[in-house]
Amino acid sequence: MADAAAHLSVDPGQLAELPRGAGVYIFHGAGQLPLYIGKSVDIRARVMSHMRAPDEASMMAQTKRIDVIETAGEIGALLLESRLIKTQNPLFNQRLRRIRSLCSVQLHSTAQGQVPQIVDGQSVHLGATSGLYGLFSSRHAAVGKLKALAQQHSLCLAALGLEKASARGCFGLQIKTCLGTCVGLEDRQTHDQRLLSALVDSQVEVWPFSGPVDLVEEAGNWVQRHRVNNWCYLGTWCSRTGAMQHSANFKSTDFDLDSYKILVKPIMLQTVHLELVAP
Ligand SMILES: [Zn+2]
Known part of the structure; x- marks a missing residue:
């Protein structure tokens, strides 16, 4: 722990306060772009493992602040991470090539x-x-x-x-x-x-419903409903705000490769709680 904190410019006190639940973490350095965006079901454990990785020492040495956005579950963390990496282009994440036409x-x-x-x-x-x-x-x-x-x-x-x-x-x-x-x-x-x-x-799976579904994740009494149609993530309703936050740039009939990769297994194997959205 002493070793790990040695090559980090962030306040060790902040590390101890990192949540143990699911969500996305963002490493910020001195520049405008974030250094790195990641997700985990245990944010604190994942950040600590970044600090122990010898090949990440340089990134961690540049990290001055860690922002955290908690989610009610793992799928919410995956969807948020994918969206944030695409819009914020962190320096140390693998660069995602824009695909003109799948x-x-x-x-x-x-x-x-x-x-x-x-x-x-x-x-x-x-x-x-x-x-x-x-x-x-x-x-x-x-x-x-x-x-x-x-x-x-x-x-x-x-x-x-x-x-x-x-x-x-x-x-x-x-x-x-x-x-x-x-x-x-x-x-x-x-x-x-x-x-x-x-x-x-x-084989590319065909969307198995006639319209949008909500993928429901819960942590205690906190509920998030991720709305998906045709393998495209449309937004999340959160019980804490009582509001729906829409994912930008998508029409409800679009197909999105990143959402597909995240959602195809949990939805086809039905390992998640799904609710049909009333038309
Ligand atoms: Zn032949």
Whole structure:
């Protein structure tokens, strides 16, 4: 503890007062931008572990003040952290690249068989369309994933439309990563079945409700209701203020990748308390 506090410019008294509950903490230095934003279900323990990490000594030495925003639960902390990192761009957080248009993979039935096509959020309604696989920051990333899957699962590059079909077969055939779909050694239906099983783990979940839901988190008699629609976080109602705080910049039918990543497991596995919002 003495060691840990030694390379911190913040008042040790403040450390002892950090809450043991869930929320977001913000390290401030001398500059305008925060140094770092993080979240935890135990803010004090998490901040102390930052202080023990040797590779974070420089960041902690620059920290002069720690701000804390408590939340009623872990999901609220995750949603708030994600929003704050995006709007405040802290120096030590991994920089989040702005994604212009999310891409995904959709299978198209053709006379030959199933052919994957790259679609983007403008041509399909993400969250409302079934049969989409993977979420990518660019077409290039989506194609890269298909090529990687082809190699891992011995799929045919020509059948996937990643290479022009020729009589000699695809490049994968020469290096023996294709089972010969392109030259008739493997039946196309069998190939497409294997393609589907290669993709199934990255299936984009369709929003399972007809409208918005509130994800309810409680700590004692403190209640927060996080409103979500189509995998997009819309805002939080808090029993302490009696008011709804809206998350800026989102329309209620938008799809948001950060919210999706945070919410997809708890909502699909129903490990959280959800309430339908009356229309
Ligand atoms: Zn092939």
